[in-house]
Amino acid sequence: MTFGPQALDLFALPGLPLVRPGDDLAALVLEGYGRAARVPAAGDVVVLAQKIVSKAEGRLVDLADVSPSPAARELAAVVEKDPRFVELVLGESRRVVRARPGVLIVEHRLGFVMANAGIDRSNVEADGRELALLLPADPDASAAALRATLAARAGVELAVVINDSFGRAWRRGTMGIAVGAAGLAALVDRRGEPDLFGRPLQVTMIGHADEIAAAASLVMGQGDEGRPAAVLRGLAPTAPHGAARDLVRPEHEDLFR
Numbered sequence: 001m002t003f004g005p006q007a008l009d010l011f012a013l014p015g016l017p018l019v020r021p022g023d024d025l026a027a028l029v030l031e032g033y034g035r036a037a038r039v040p041a042a043g044d045v046v047v048l049a050q051k052i053v054s055k056a057e058g059r060l061v062d063l064a065d066v067s068p069s070p071a072a073r074e075l076a077a078v079v080e081k082d083p084r085f086v087e088l089v090l091g092e093s094r095r096v097v098r099a100r101p102g103v104l105i106v107e108h109r110l111g112f113v114m115a116n117a118g119i120d121r122s123n124v125e126a127d128g129r130e131l132a133l134l135l136p137a138d139p140d141a142s143a144a145a146l147r148a149t150l151a152a153r154a155g156v157e158l159a160v161v162i163n164d165s166f167g168r169a170w171r172r173g174t175m176g177i178a179v180g181a182a183g184l185a186a187l188v189d190r191r192g193e194p195d196l197f198g199r200p201l202q203v204t205m206i207g208h209a210d211e212i213a214a215a216a217s218l219v220m221g222q223g224d225e226g227r228p229a230a231v232l233r234g235l236a237p238t239a240p241h242g243a244a245r246d247l248v249r250p251e252h253e254d255l256f257r
Helices: 025-035 050-056 070-079 083-091 139-154 208-220
Strands: 009-012 045-049 060-062 093-100 103-108 113-115 131-133 159-168 171-182 229-233
Touching: 009 208, 025 045, 025 050, 025 139, 025 229, 045 050, 045 139, 045 208, 050 131, 050 139, 050 159, 050 171, 070 083, 070 093, 070 103, 083 093, 083 103, 113 159, 139 159, 139 171, 159 208, 171 208, 208 229
Parallel strands: 045 159
Antiparallel strands: 009 229, 045 229, 060 131, 093 103, 103 113, 159 171
């Protein structure tokens, strides 16, 4: 079975404003299509930066309202971070995986192994406060809800991926990965299919949603670009549909945790 097209159309949605709690992301996405002189097409994959989803959902916390526990203070001394920030990280985590000066790697309550439980203070409009931004409470559910709203308003079926910047255990540099997905197969299992010479593939499982998230990051950027939404057009349909949680490696398969 041939997987994937030979060409794709990838474009950012321009002019999205700074997102605030309660904002209608579907409306902002459709307005972005208009500014790009495009119309939604069946099969489009809308990729949104995690930050704007979290902001719209009100996942902002003022560090002034956080009282660090003794455990957070002790860990903060090791990692050399604000104890209040560390308290937020612990509250979003199942356990600490690695800790050393400047580095705090945890297993997030959603299963992701990541730095600082995905909590960030960059590109967060603070208005003089010390705000930190948490991941969406359920990114897959957020993606599914946004997909349903977009389909109802645009009249076509689309997919949605929520991406975030992740570091990787064996590589330097961050890249976009999917923390939420709906309307496509997040993980494509090709084991048992023949390779070019007819030998059955033994271990090939494609992180489809992660590849989409990484591609979208090329036009969205990860700094001050101000392009938190993009569209990938031309992907072949995938079935069955899955979710970003499908990409989380179970602990019994993880040799490094």
